[in-house]
Amino acid sequence: MEVLKYIVDLGPSVMLPAIIFILGLILRRGFGQSLVAGLTIGVGFVGINLVIGLLTGSLGPAAEAMADRFDFGLSVVDVGWPGTSPMVWSSTMGLAAIPVAIAVNILMLVTRATRVVNVDIWNIWHMAFTGVIVQLATGDFVLGLAGVAVHAILAYKLGDMFGPVTDRYFGLEGVAIPHGTSAYMGVLAAPIDDLLGKIPGLRRIDITTEKLSQKAGVLGQPIVIGTILGLVIGLLAGYPVGQSLQLAVKMGGVILLMPMVVKLIMQGLLPIAESARTQLQKRFKNAEYRIGLDPALLLGDPQVVAAGLLFVPLSLVIAVLMPGNEILPFGDLATIGFFVAIAVGVHKGNIFRTLVSGSLIMAITIWIATHMIDLQTALAREVGLLGEVGRVGSLDQGGSPITYLLAKGVTGQVGLGFVIIAVLYVGAFVYTFIKYRRGTLYREPKVATDSATAR
Numbered sequence: 001m002e003v004l005k006y007i008v009d010l011g012p013s014v015m016l017p018a019i020i021f022i023l024g025l026i027l028r029r030g031f032g033q034s035l036v037a038g039l040t041i042g043v044g045f046v047g048i049n050l051v052i053g054l055l056t057g058s059l060g061p062a063a064e065a066m067a068d069r070f071d072f073g074l075s076v077v078d079v080g081w082p083g084t085s086p087m088v089w090s091s092t093m094g095l096a097a098i099p100v101a102i103a104v105n106i107l108m109l110v111t112r113a114t115r116v117v118n119v120d121i122w123n124i125w126h127m128a129f130t131g132v133i134v135q136l137a138t139g140d141f142v143l144g145l146a147g148v149a150v151h152a153i154l155a156y157k158l159g160d161m162f163g164p165v166t167d168r169y170f171g172l173e174g175v176a177i178p179h180g181t182s183a184y185m186g187v188l189a190a191p192i193d194d195l196l197g198k199i200p201g202l203r204r205i206d207i208t209t210e211k212l213s214q215k216a217g218v219l220g221q222p223i224v225i226g227t228i229l230g231l232v233i234g235l236l237a238g239y240p241v242g243q244s245l246q247l248a249v250k251m252g253g254v255i256l257l258m259p260m261v262v263k264l265i266m267q268g269l270l271p272i273a274e275s276a277r278t279q280l281q282k283r284f285k286n287a288e289y290r291i292g293l294d295p296a297l298l299l300g301d302p303q304v305v306a307a308g309l310l311f312v313p314l315s316l317v318i319a320v321l322m323p324g325n326e327i328l329p330f331g332d333l334a335t336i337g338f339f340v341a342i343a344v345g346v347h348k349g350n351i352f353r354t355l356v357s358g359s360l361i362m363a364i365t366i367w368i369a370t371h372m373i374d375l376q377t378a379l380a381r382e383v384g385l386l387g388e389v390g391r392v393g394s395l396d397q398g399g400s401p402i403t404y405l406l407a408k409g410v411t412g413q414v415g416l417g418f419v420i421i422a423v424l425y426v427g428a429f430v431y432t433f434i435k436y437r438r439g440t441l442y443r444e445p446k447v448a449t450d451s452a453t454a455r
Helices: 002-009 014-025 031-070 080-089 094-108 123-136 141-161 163-169 181-197 209-220 220-235 241-283 295-300 301-319 335-346 351-371 375-380 401-410 414-440 452-455
Strands: 116-118 290-292
Touching: 014 031, 014 241, 031 220, 031 241, 031 295, 031 301, 080 094, 080 123, 080 375, 094 116, 094 123, 094 141, 094 220, 094 375, 116 141, 116 401, 123 141, 123 163, 123 335, 123 375, 141 163, 141 181, 141 290, 141 414, 163 335, 181 295, 181 335, 181 401, 181 414, 220 241, 220 301, 241 290, 241 295, 295 301, 295 335, 301 335, 301 351, 335 351, 351 375, 351 414, 401 414
Parallel strands: 116 290
Antiparallel strands: none
């Protein structure tokens, strides 16, 4: 356990290169190529961390200032994934979850229940959170391990289901994003996309940064859109004009720099991924395998960053309007793009449709996070990370339907809210799975031909 804890504490920027290097050697890429691939991916994640650090370090205080300025009166502050993941890794369940999640992955690969080869060990904390919350709710460690296994099974299947989206929309060929809010909340986007596609008027609305650029010229460029959104957030936070302009330029920098560092990671990953697929296909014919990686890769898309910036104020509005809500979105606001990233891909970058599905995603997340406060506070107290605050909560994982349904369902705490969430989430999951099996989850946008235009 101590060895696992030491490895986990190194973080993804060290853990992933080491895993990729070892994987490269196993796949016979040679010492030199494996080393370069691992280091390139490591440097890419250093770059991602720098850009996300710029995002969180600049946007986080602005979000806090906005909340303070408008005095929303919400008593429990969202500590975000930066505050939640250490709680999980400090628990016994956090380290026990790693071999369980790996064993589930191997078993599913052997039985061909998934094509995802997960190398992102650090993000197993999402599965571990479900396990430790189930353990706290039931008092049973074995049931907690079962919670880890169930979350892992669903995560790897989500990696399969959204494969067409990560391939075709995000251009991450051979990559799966099975972890975190991006994956498990993405299922809500598919039924909404189909519904909006059937409503006259609404089905024709298609807003992307590319189309804004075509119609608005320079004002529609992603870097300009990011800058404008940063300026608006700064002004809403009550910043002076000068400070708002500084925030604006930093947000423009985030939307421009993120795709660059994502390309660096793909440069290191592609040779290893190709070798992995080749070797696996020799053993298991007619199967295309995917390498499971961090959802931070999805922030390389300008639409995701733009949607994330839009949902900073929108999430606060939803939190205020949500009946019975106690949690103030804060710690996860700066990376709110993770919550809607897969939805952006399902909607093919249509920001209007993302605003619709994203509003439902954030409403469900905030409602669940409020109802998980007591269990998350118990976790923080158990591992000695509660601090001086009385209660804590988080949107990332604290607002997970998977964790909520398992913890409340196993303990028999089934009320009207539980039934509504179960119907919405399970229904959306099944709907998305059926579309995936039929090959209709992601279809390339139709391009008008000359003859069609003439008619």
